[in-house]
Amino acid sequence: MVVSWLGAVIGLILAIVLILKHLNPVYALMAGAVIGALIGGADLTQTVNLVVEGTASVTGTIVRVLAAGVLAGVMMETGAAEQIARTIVARFSDRMALFSLALATMIITAVGVFIPVAVIIVAPIALAVGEKLGFTKLSLLLALSGGGKAGNIISPNANTIMAAKGFHVELSQVMIHGFIPAIFGLIASVVIASLIKHRGAKAVALPSKKSADSDNRLPSFGQAVVAPLVAIVVLMLNPIGDIFHVAFLKSFQFDAMYILPVASIIGLIAMGKTKHMMTYISSGVEKMTGVVMILIGAGALAGLVAASNLSTEIVSAVKFFGIPGMLLSPLSGILMGAAVASTSTGVIIATQSFAHSILSFGVSPVGAAVMMQAGAVTIDQLPQGNYFHVTRASMGMRIKERLTLVPYEALVGLTMVVVSTIIYGIIL
Numbered sequence: 001m002v003v004s005w006l007g008a009v010i011g012l013i014l015a016i017v018l019i020l021k022h023l024n025p026v027y028a029l030m031a032g033a034v035i036g037a038l039i040g041g042a043d044l045t046q047t048v049n050l051v052v053e054g055t056a057s058v059t060g061t062i063v064r065v066l067a068a069g070v071l072a073g074v075m076m077e078t079g080a081a082e083q084i085a086r087t088i089v090a091r092f093s094d095r096m097a098l099f100s101l102a103l104a105t106m107i108i109t110a111v112g113v114f115i116p117v118a119v120i121i122v123a124p125i126a127l128a129v130g131e132k133l134g135f136t137k138l139s140l141l142l143a144l145s146g147g148g149k150a151g152n153i154i155s156p157n158a159n160t161i162m163a164a165k166g167f168h169v170e171l172s173q174v175m176i177h178g179f180i181p182a183i184f185g186l187i188a189s190v191v192i193a194s195l196i197k198h199r200g201a202k203a204v205a206l207p208s209k210k211s212a213d214s215d216n217r218l219p220s221f222g223q224a225v226v227a228p229l230v231a232i233v234v235l236m237l238n239p240i241g242d243i244f245h246v247a248f249l250k251s252f253q254f255d256a257m258y259i260l261p262v263a264s265i266i267g268l269i270a271m272g273k274t275k276h277m278m279t280y281i282s283s284g285v286e287k288m289t290g291v292v293m294i295l296i297g298a299g300a301l302a303g304l305v306a307a308s309n310l311s312t313e314i315v316s317a318v319k320f321f322g323i324p325g326m327l328l329s330p331l332s333g334i335l336m337g338a339a340v341a342s343t344s345t346g347v348i349i350a351t352q353s354f355a356h357s358i359l360s361f362g363v364s365p366v367g368a369a370v371m372m373q374a375g376a377v378t379i380d381q382l383p384q385g386n387y388f389h390v391t392r393a394s395m396g397m398r399i400k401e402r403l404t405l406v407p408y409e410a411l412v413g414l415t416m417v418v419v420s421t422i423i424y425g426i427i428l
Helices: 005-020 025-039 044-056 059-077 080-091 094-110 115-133 137-152 158-166 171-177 179-195 226-244 256-271 274-307 310-321 325-340 343-359 365-376 386-395 399-403 406-427
Strands: none
Touching: 005 025, 005 274, 005 310, 005 325, 025 044, 025 274, 044 274, 059 080, 059 115, 059 158, 059 226, 059 256, 059 274, 080 094, 080 115, 094 115, 094 137, 094 179, 115 137, 115 386, 137 179, 137 386, 137 399, 137 406, 158 171, 158 274, 158 343, 158 365, 171 179, 171 226, 171 365, 179 365, 179 406, 226 256, 256 274, 274 310, 274 343, 310 325, 310 343, 325 343, 325 365, 325 406, 343 365, 365 406, 386 399
16 A cells, blocks of 8 residues: 555654654654554554564564674774774874874764764763863764764765665675765865864863773784674675676675674684674674664654655655755755754665665765765764763763754764765766
8 A cells, every 4th residue: 555645744744753852763754654554544553564564574674783793892892993093093194183083983983882872982082082182072973973974984884784775785895985975074074174173162071980901901003903894895895806807806795694603703813802703793793782762763763754755756846846866865965964963863764765766867876875874974963862962071061062063963974974965966
């Protein structure tokens, strides 16, 4: 059956309102799906089928997200991510401090660590650097958040996995094609952070909670980069084969479900920490539990939208107003990411709901995935999501102070939207 577009819209709005009212996002998304389906004309049995089919559609993504959790757990629990951040910041002069902080967060996020966790890892380093140089917390968090957003669109994280699956392209293709927009996002982060480095409250370093020999327990930089390097190299083999027409590499089609855990184990061997393997893997999977639950709720709501004629109505409206069809991809990412204040949830709702419509305008699947991701990271830092509060706490900021940073972060996201749209919507 086809659900009325009005029911889908009401379901979306209801889910957003319930999230803003602090209902658990999983239940908010599922409630929106159920009530929207009933209002849209589905009976009780059809509504159940719609929700079940919607949640079933994200099963493949959930499997890959759990695989990514192994890499995230290894990078965080071994101290590899922290060592990468410390090394990058130490390699640059004070004059390049904001760039080094943004780059460190970008790289940590790009190798598979969730962006809130990446910010938490780099925040103590940033505050110490900021106190020394007289920078404000606003500028430091913008460097971290902007760098993290840039890394997020080229990482094997949940949002990239979902964008790739939603448009039926390889994960590595989305990561590669997102690189140029990500570089521009990094540049925008540093430039804007430099402009506001004396605006707001000055940074104060956090008191150290580590013993004097704590650094000695961290892996070396060489050891720390083994796992992400192996993962990235192997993920890139197939697209490199396509580019250079190498038959052997083109036939190399191991899924991220295999690559990410295997790379993690190789990294543990390099760090000499295989005896803690089960602990690290368990930690990574536990950190993915909340993401998986959100995916289930988002899948239910996406099932409602997919079963409705909303996408048809949107395409008609786009054509009626003469809006370029390519803009539907970044706009849907911006709207859904802002609505649920989550990049990953926003991407899955947007792909499940609008992918078919976006492709009907002749946009390439990989280009659509990159533009949607860039849109989803633009305003995903709103207060109804956890990213806002996690990053605020990591820098010791008040809510009002954290809110003043939201427009600056949006400028970073919009920079990536503009660049990706020009490249994949106009040039290519």
